[in-house]
Amino acid sequence: MNILVTGGEGFIAKHLINRLITLGHKVINLDKTNGNNLADYSVLSNITEPIDIIYHLAAQPYGRGGEIDPYNDLDINTKATLNVYRFAEKHQVKKVIYTSTMAVYSDNSNAKETDELNPLSNYGVSKLFGEYSLKKHTKNTSTQYTIFRLWNTYGPGQDLNNEYKGLMQAMCRQCVYGDTVKVTGSLNRYRDHVYVDDVVDALILGLNPTTDNEVFNISTGIKVTIKDLINTIIQVLNSPTPGRSIGDKKEYKIHNTGSHKGDQFGSVGNSQKLQSLGWAPKTPLHMGLENFIQYIIEHA
Numbered sequence: 162m163n164i165l166v167t168g169g170e171g172f173i174a175k176h177l178i179n180r181l182i183t184l185g186h187k188v189i190n191l192d193k194t195n196g197n198n199l200a201d202y203s204v205l206s207n208i209t210e211p212i213d214i215i216y217h218l219a220a221q222p223y224g225r226g227g228e229i230d231p232y233n234d235l236d237i238n239t240k241a242t243l244n245v246y247r248f249a250e251k252h253q254v255k256k257v258i259y260t261s262t263m264a265v266y267s268d269n270s271n272a273k274e275t276d277e278l279n280p281l282s283n284y285g286v287s288k289l290f291g292e293y294s295l296k297k298h299t300k301n302t303s304t305q306y307t308i309f310r311l312w313n314t315y316g317p318g319q320d321l322n323n324e325y326k327g328l329m330q331a332m333c334r335q336c337v338y339g340d341t342v343k344v345t346g347s348l349n350r351y352r353d354h355v356y357v358d359d360v361v362d363a364l365i366l367g368l369n370p371t372t373d374n375e376v377f378n379i380s381t382g383i384k385v386t387i388k389d390l391i392n393t394i395i396q397v398l399n400s401p402t403p404g405r406s407i408g409d410k411k412e413y414k415i416h417n418t419g420s421h422k423g424d425q426f427g428s429v430g431n432s433q434k435l436q437s438l439g440w441a442p443k444t445p446l447h448m449g450l451e452n453f454i455q456y457i458i459e460h461a
Contacts, residue, residue: 162368163187165212167245168219170194172319173260173311176361177216184365192219199241205248214368215257217245217291221284222262231283238287246298256305257295258367263312263353263380263428265289270351270384273431274310274376281425292376305373309363312380312430316357316449317456329354329390330457333450336394337457341414348388348415351427353380356444356452363440371438380430381442391415397450 164181168174169190178188189208191197197204199219221230221237242259249257264285266272280286292308299306315329335342363379366372385393395413432442 162213163189163211164214164216165189165191165208166216166218167191167199167241168193168217171218171220171222172316173314173357173360173364174216174218175318176316176357177218177364180361180365199244200236202244202247205244208248212249212252213255215245215249215254216364216367217242217257217259219245220260220288228283234283234287238284239290242291243294246294249304250298250302253302254304256307256367256373257299258307258364259291259295259309260364261292261308261310261376262288263310263378263430264425265292265310266428268426268428270427270429271382271431272378272380272428274378274434299374305370307367307372307374308376309367310376310378310430311360312353312355312378312428314355314357314360314379316453318357319453319456321457321460328352328387329453332387332391333394333454333457336391336398336413337454337461340411341416342391343416343418344387344391345418346387346424347426348391348417349386350425351384351386351429352390353383353429354385354390354446354449355379355381355442356449359442359444362443363435366435366438366440369438375434377435378430378432379435380432382429382431383446384427384429385446393446394450394454397447397454 164186166174166178166188169178170192181188219241221234264282265278265280265288267279267281280289295306313328319330321334360379
């Protein structure tokens with residue numbers, strides 16, 4: 162199939178594209194880094210080949226980023242998303258697969274797809290707009306949709322240059338590069354961390370008709386507090402693994418910088434609906450951290 166992936170130079174999208182190519186699909190990569198700003202519809206109108214499936218991953222994907230520059234969220238998460246759906250409707254694309262977020266829920270220790278949606282951040286609001294807009298644009302058309310709400314995704318390839326781009330990478334990067342860990346808010350805040358390969362496994366299921374016109378959480382269901390996450394990262398760093406010598410064990414200091422607007426206290430997802438289709442999170446946190454930390458060390 163001809164598959165368009167928006168945001169194709171992003172962390173998750175790169176892993177997804179590699180998998181799609183391995184499966185024999187032709188992938189068209191559309192990303193702002195190669196001059197394609199989806200807030201301008203003409204970028205899409207320049208596509209001449211037929212498109213069977215769209216994976217819409219292009220986004221400003223972080224809660225803090227949406228508070229710093231909410232207008233960027235409007236352009237990338239709202240206007241660009243609307244353009245993608247207009248394109249799909251006009252060109253009778255078979256299916257649009259949209260990556261949404263845990264941020265559409267409020268604080269929730271067992272969020273189900275049927276729970277109330279009450280985003281606390283500009284980012285969450287903009288991604289929820291994407292969900293509603295997708296449903297609206299595919300209604301009474303031949304285009305199907307699947308919406309995946311992702312929890313905290315981490316793994317090799319994640320952007321290491323922006324401290325706001327992901328809780329996991331921020332904690333890991335600080336522990337690898339120094340001995341002080343800056344934390345925003347309470348150490349009892351909690352998240353649900355999903356390894357990138359497991360996320361891609363789920364996204365590939367979006368090609369299956371059994372997921373048509375459905376919403377799925379991609380999560381482990383495991384609650385990890387900030388304190389426990391930091392302790393696990395330190396444990397991995399201070400424990401030698403095959404092919405990696407740790408050296409002297411480091412002592413770490415934790416510095417609380419205070420909370421920021423729009424940040425959820427805690428979120429864990431219930432993925433039983435997705436697991437009923439055969440998906441399961443396969444990568445334990447400790448194993449995923451070993452892989453990710455090794456990647457950070459190699460790219461230090």
